[in-house]
Amino acid sequence: AQSVTQLGSHVSVSEGALVLLRCNYSSSVPPYLFWYVQYPNQGLQLLLKYTTGATLVKGINGFEAEFKKSETSFHLTKPSAHMSDAAEYFCAVRIAGGTSYGKLTFGQGTILTVHP
């Protein structure tokens, strides 16, 4: 069964600093990987996804992530944090086929705080 580990439940950065949110996954087959963002009292918004092809994926709001199969990682980065990036971020994995088709397995989430 697949699983996701997000290292660090809370990350705090200064405005303009690099954002790095860590995600490691476990899957017996090549996974599909996603990052979602959740603002308070709202649903999840897709930031970016990796399915096949290029391992460096660019998403919305200046975020990007790199799929590293050898490290089973899919870390999320942004060169320069904005105050509006403050939210909770979830990494998720999905595998193709099986009896739980479409099941997204989420990490526990990382709360990003951006201070002036």
Place this chain on the structure above:
Amino acid sequence: ETGVTQSPTHLIKTRGQQVTLRCSSQSGHNTVSWYQQALGQGPQFIFQYYREEENGRGNFPPRFSGLQFPNYSSELNVNALELDDSALYLCASSLYLTSGGAVQYFGPGTRLTVT
């Protein structure tokens, strides 16, 4: 704005009662998934419906059930509510792909409180 809507926004129920949550999928999507997000946790997969049939289920008891209608809207029903059922319930719609690579678009959720 994903085009996925959910109702109601908030709901308070008493332990032992039954509840029905509703979801309207994004136009053109034929698959709907439901997730439970407890406070401070990541969402947990409940089940998925495609062509009005359940085609995937997470580790939830049978008192969690669902329906998908011909217009692809959906309901989540929970019987015999327990205190631990208090959570944000998220609906996500997508277009079925055999590869499994389809993106799921989430609604804003229904906040259920069981007292």
